[in-house]
Amino acid sequence: MIKKETMLIKFVEQIALDTIEMVVENAYISKTAIPGQFLHVAVDGQTLRRPISIADINREKETITLLFKIVGSGTAKLATLKPGMSMDVLGPSGNGFQIVDKEPSTILLIGGGIGVPPLYYLGKTLAEKNKEIISILGFQTEKSVFYEEKFSSLGRTYIVTNDGSYGETGFVTDVIEKAGQFDRYYSCGPVPMLKAITAKLVDKPGMISLEERMGCGVGACMACVIPTDSNGGYKKICSDGPVFHAQEVSL
Amino acid sequence: MIKKETMLIKFVEQIALDTIEMVVENAYISKTAIPGQFLHVAVDGQTLRRPISIADINREKETITLLFKIVGSGTAKLATLKPGMSMDVLGPSGNGFQIVDKEPSTILLIGGGIGVPPLYYLGKTLAEKNKEIISILGFQTEKSVFYEEKFSSLGRTYIVTNDGSYGETGFVTDVIEKAGQFDRYYSCGPVPMLKAITAKLVDKPGMISLEERMGCGVGACMACVIPTDSNGGYKKICSDGPVFHAQEVSL
Amino acid sequence: MTNLAINLPGLELKNPIMPASGCFAFGREYSEFYDLSKLGAVIMKAATGTERFGNPTPRVAETASGMLNAIGLQNPGVEKIIEKEVPFLGQYDTSIIANVAGSTLEEYEKVAAAFNQTDQVHALELNISCPNVKEGGIQFGTDPSMAAKVTETVKNASQLPVYVKLSPNVTNIVEMAKAVELAGADGLSMINTITGMQIHLPTKKPLIANKTGGLSGPAIKPVAIRMIYEVKQHVSIPIIGMGGISNAEDVLEFLLAGASAVAVGTANFSNPFVCPEIIDALPETLNRYGFDSVEDAIGKGIM
Amino acid sequence: MTNLAINLPGLELKNPIMPASGCFAFGREYSEFYDLSKLGAVIMKAATGTERFGNPTPRVAETASGMLNAIGLQNPGVEKIIEKEVPFLGQYDTSIIANVAGSTLEEYEKVAAAFNQTDQVHALELNISCPNVKEGGIQFGTDPSMAAKVTETVKNASQLPVYVKLSPNVTNIVEMAKAVELAGADGLSMINTITGMQIHLPTKKPLIANKTGGLSGPAIKPVAIRMIYEVKQHVSIPIIGMGGISNAEDVLEFLLAGASAVAVGTANFSNPFVCPEIIDALPETLNRYGFDSVEDAIGKGIM
Numbered sequence A, B: 001m002i003k004k005e006t007m008l009i010k011f012v013e014q015i016a017l018d019t020i021e022m023v024v025e026n027a028y029i030s031k032t033a034i035p036g037q038f039l040h041v042a043v044d045g046q047t048l049r050r051p052i053s054i055a056d057i058n059r060e061k062e063t064i065t066l067l068f069k070i071v072g073s074g075t076a077k078l079a080t081l082k083p084g085m086s087m088d089v090l091g092p093s094g095n096g097f098q099i100v101d102k103e104p105s106t107i108l109l110i111g112g113g114i115g116v117p118p119l120y121y122l123g124k125t126l127a128e129k130n131k132e133i134i135s136i137l138g139f140q141t142e143k144s145v146f147y148e149e150k151f152s153s154l155g156r157t158y159i160v161t162n163d164g165s166y167g168e169t170g171f172v173t174d175v176i177e178k179a180g181q182f183d184r185y186y187s188c189g190p191v192p193m194l195k196a197i198t199a200k201l202v203d204k205p206g207m208i209s210l211e212e213r214m215g216c217g218v219g220a221c222m223a224c225v226i227p228t229d230s231n232g233g234y235k236k237i238c239s240d241g242p243v244f245h246a247q248e249v250s251l
Numbered sequence C, D: 001m002t003n004l005a006i007n008l009p010g011l012e013l014k015n016p017i018m019p020a021s022g023c024f025a026f027g028r029e030y031s032e033f034y035d036l037s038k039l040g041a042v043i044m045k046a047a048t049g050t051e052r053f054g055n056p057t058p059r060v061a062e063t064a065s066g067m068l069n070a071i072g073l074q075n076p077g078v079e080k081i082i083e084k085e086v087p088f089l090g091q092y093d094t095s096i097i098a099n100v101a102g103s104t105l106e107e108y109e110k111v112a113a114a115f116n117q118t119d120q121v122h123a124l125e126l127n128i129s130c131p132n133v134k135e136g137g138i139q140f141g142t143d144p145s146m147a148a149k150v151t152e153t154v155k156n157a158s159q160l161p162v163y164v165k166l167s168p169n170v171t172n173i174v175e176m177a178k179a180v181e182l183a184g185a186d187g188l189s190m191i192n193t194i195t196g197m198q199i200h201l202p203t204k205k206p207l208i209a210n211k212t213g214g215l216s217g218p219a220i221k222p223v224a225i226r227m228i229y230e231v232k233q234h235v236s237i238p239i240i241g242m243g244g245i246s247n248a249e250d251v252l253e254f255l256l257a258g259a260s261a262v263a264v265g266t267a268n269f270s271n272p273f274v275c276p277e278i279i280d281a282l283p284e285t286l287n288r289y290g291f292d293s294v295e296d297a298i299g300k301g302i303m
């Protein structure tokens, strides 16, 4: 259930170009959130809240890690918050990634830019369930790369940069062959990337996490819809998503 | 000349009911400001700046003291600032109190509520010029009283509260007789008080400091005008004032 | 004890606070945050004759102290609303106001008539002002004779009191208000959003897919207050006020300007508890400024 | 090198940035902060036929991301402006635009004609939209035929190019723009303030002594962008855009919507250096979004 919670900021650090890692403390969120869910974060002076994915959780310490990129006024203000200050959030919001528990399997995680964060908590959770994890993480350039070691500790990890300044050159889709066999995939990133991936991997079961501009973040305003493939209905990204089956929505 | 200056906050403390004393550091303002001038203070998230009088200056330490009452959103936000943070101000603004240097004389200072602050810097400056100072300070209630000792160190000081909870009971005008002989007066406070004082002391030379809602604070927008007694012209409180000769303006 | 109750045509409100149409869907989502029985009333999302999918996304944009929206009346259609949503809201001890929209006179008539099927709806809010409907909605809201016509049509089709929701995008709001009063409106609801646009620099295109959207939030409050103040002096039907309300002081400002009750829209998005928090704060706020009841304050700012 | 220059009727601007009328008086105050020669142009405070003292105070109120003003055209009268203020501004290497106001056709005519005496004024901005003049100003600004009439009158009286400043307080801004274009306007200036009100809770009265005031600042930017975007597609005269501009990104947004130059009003009050700071930031901002010149960007957001 979504609650309005106050989170105590424990740690803030820039970990890549314009990219902030923030660790916050909250009992309720840390106990209840699952991978793929997000927090709807209030930012002082802004009319609307900002959706930010849950990048990691430490249940013992009751902390949540957020990773966000400074792209506009809201994220810029969030980046100025300091340990000891607090943050007002709604969460945990949305439906997370469905984890198929039964069989042993190999999982491909494909993240692009600031779509990478939710995949880390997912990957960690899957690794705890003894899945084999392969990760492909795409960034624009070397300076934007983050969490390479963290993903590497979960399994084989490929870094791709658009300009070739680090790791492989090109797009995440260029590396999928290299990654080898896998049973299902999970992806989050910009829509063009998700389009290319879902087209390429049309035969594999997969789930994708989507972004859209939001009003309420709780399913009440109809701002964040996406057409579904089945005849004409809309789903709400904030409450039906942000995670969908790869072939469920029309990108 | 008015400049746009950054001031470093050194000290913030609540000194009476909803009343904040703030000491800020700035070389230019501390060197150039005279009693009666004000600062036009930017407040994060507010469209307009807030005019706050200069309550004291320490030229050696290059600090300026501001005293303000929390009455709305702007002053409430100012009150949350902490030492080490900085403040953007325009100043020193307006024309201050004219000090008649020549003869030895007795000066009556009459302040009401949050009109008290500019009189302290004035009183201190006059005391340095060996004037005799008598002060009458009016407040709503005991909890609102501030700077009694500071004024007492300048000379005889009467505190008046509307509800009689401290000092004399009533209005500042009720105490003027008690104060005895004086040569000229300076006053700052709510308009009804200034009206009563200028009517009562019509035969004495005096100066009063006025308030009005401001736009620009530099004389460009015509928001802050007051009719003058001479036929029909308007003066601007931000640039012609805030200090006027008692009989110059029509209250 | 401070009296928050207020009686309006069709509506015996225990307090003057209701969520605004389109900002609260049909209550389900916010019912997980608090008991909707706390609310004076709920204004439902617009209902049209048949299901609508609305506009393409992006549908919202943030602006300084406000937001733009162009949802485009997405709703499941009036029949489904009556079947599934009204009974849900009917569980709560609060009044229900149905927001009626359409593209043609016939559609308005059909939607209004449909609500006669249920006795759980207490009043209609006639949305002649949604700027996001292209087929004619906007004309209804900006032409006094069209506005009068749709008001009459809906009055004839419905047993319920009708509050006509006015658009602020007009030269003369008083003329609009008088036209719909004359046509039989039982009350007014004002203001709807002001048409605006934001251009997204990276794409060099209007950010909202529909190009224009409706501006709401604190940015528009001064316009709402002005229009209510003007209209109140020229009509004798009550006004439900809205536009940028986010706290109890704002509510009092609307009451003083002439509103008899208020709706809260955009503020729900930043604080889902804004309505109950306002209700809790209202008695103290009224008292602080010398009022014993909501009734007392209505129109007291008019000089 | 990025080209900020833009040529408009009567105005060869070295950059598209000018302070808006009424927010900069006649330049004296801000000339103490920076060299006015930096500005593309200066739009002077409104001139009327004779001296005006304006409205009682309070004349301004703060609102969310905006402000209300009801100065009421306080100015020393056109003759004194020509005698004392124009020569002051004339010292600077910048264009001068005179804002012409009045209560009657005759007054507009007189003011416009008076500016023929000086060759230091480069264009007139015809203020038919000041909401704070009761005697008829508002009608000029909201009725297309009245607007056309005053435009024609002023065009006949003056040798200078005339930019008509439109009021946003209308149902149909395109109709207004087309009417004044047809009547001979050389350009448009938009938008003026939106009429609003704030009620002061402690006194239970409208805070502004004039009751209503004009809303300006970032709050109204979406309305300005929308109106410019709409009008640009229906007129062929250039538009000076304004309403809530406070940085170089805002300027680009106005250019994309169809403005050829812009004016900055309210933002001067919080930051006296806002105009020169915008001018300094503009080349980089244009480049970042792929433009080499101001000219390039004009109307590029229209789809």
Ligand SMILES: Cc1cc2nc3c(=O)[nH]c(=O)nc-3n(C[C@H](O)[C@H](O)[C@H](O)COP(=O)(O)OP(=O)(O)OC[C@H]3O[C@@H](n4cnc5c(N)ncnc54)[C@H](O)[C@@H]3O)c2cc1C
Binding pocket: A038, A048, A049, A050, A051, A052, A053, A054, A067, A068, A069, A070, A071, A072, A073, A074, A075, A076, A114, A117, A118, A210, A211, A212, A213, A214, A242, C061, C062
């Ligand atoms: C479910 C979800 C999860 C997300 N998780 C993350 C994350 O973990 N880390 C991260 O860096 N970013 C994440 N984003 C994107 C993030 O929400 C935006 O970058 C952020 O809202 C931008 O705010 P701003 O004020 O800096 O930008 P501005 O452009 O100033 O914002 C203006 C408005 O547009 C909205 N907006 C702008 N870009 C986006 C976007 N891409 N998606 C949705 N709304 C947008 C803002 O929320 C705001 O309402 C997520 C988005 C969604 C929908």
Ligand SMILES: Cc1cc2nc3c(=O)[nH]c(=O)nc-3n(C[C@H](O)[C@H](O)[C@H](O)COP(=O)(O)OP(=O)(O)OC[C@H]3O[C@@H](n4cnc5c(N)ncnc54)[C@H](O)[C@@H]3O)c2cc1C
Binding pocket: B038, B048, B049, B050, B051, B052, B053, B054, B067, B068, B069, B070, B071, B072, B073, B074, B075, B076, B114, B117, B118, B210, B211, B212, B213, B214, B242, D061, D062
């Ligand atoms: C020359 C001058 C000197 C002043 N010196 C002091 C001082 O030393 N200490 C102090 O506590 N107060 C002083 N004031 C009053 C102070 O400016 C206001 O209390 C303050 O602006 C209120 O801001 P707010 O946001 O808290 O209130 P709000 O009511 O939220 O403010 C809304 C708007 O109204 C304006 N406003 C509200 N009250 C006043 C007022 N009394 N005078 C002018 N504008 C007002 C604000 O500046 C703002 O633009 C002075 C005023 C003037 C004109």
Ligand SMILES: Cc1cc2nc3c(=O)[nH]c(=O)nc-3n(C[C@H](O)[C@H](O)[C@H](O)COP(=O)(O)O)c2cc1C
Binding pocket: A215, A221, C020, C021, C022, C023, C045, C046, C069, C071, C073, C099, C127, C130, C165, C191, C192, C193, C215, C216, C217, C218, C220, C242, C243, C244, C245, C263, C264, C265, C266, C267
């Ligand atoms: C996302 C959104 C959707 C809206 N949908 C409707 C609607 O369906 N019908 C309607 O009459 N008004 C609709 N409105 C307008 C609001 O009911 C209200 O009149 C307006 O937003 C002003 O109030 P506010 O500033 O409190 O949001 C909508 C507003 C928003 C922000």
Ligand SMILES: Cc1cc2nc3c(=O)[nH]c(=O)nc-3n(C[C@H](O)[C@H](O)[C@H](O)COP(=O)(O)O)c2cc1C
Binding pocket: B215, B221, D020, D021, D022, D023, D045, D046, D069, D071, D073, D099, D127, D130, D165, D191, D192, D193, D215, D216, D217, D218, D220, D242, D243, D244, D245, D263, D264, D265, D266, D267
């Ligand atoms: C205090 C003030 C005074 C104004 N006086 C005038 C005026 O005399 N003539 C005029 O045409 N517009 C006047 N305006 C309107 C501005 O020129 C401008 O059109 C409007 O404020 C929108 O721009 P902004 O949001 O950048 O302020 C005034 C605005 C303000 C805030």
Ligand code: FES
Binding pocket: A213, A214, A215, A216, A217, A218, A219, A220, A221, A222, A223, A224, A225, A236, A237, A238, A239
């Ligand atoms: S953001 Fe409101 S429904 Fe998704």
Ligand code: FES
Binding pocket: B213, B214, B215, B216, B217, B218, B219, B220, B221, B222, B223, B224, B225, B236, B237, B238, B239
């Ligand atoms: S505040 Fe602008 S002239 Fe005084």
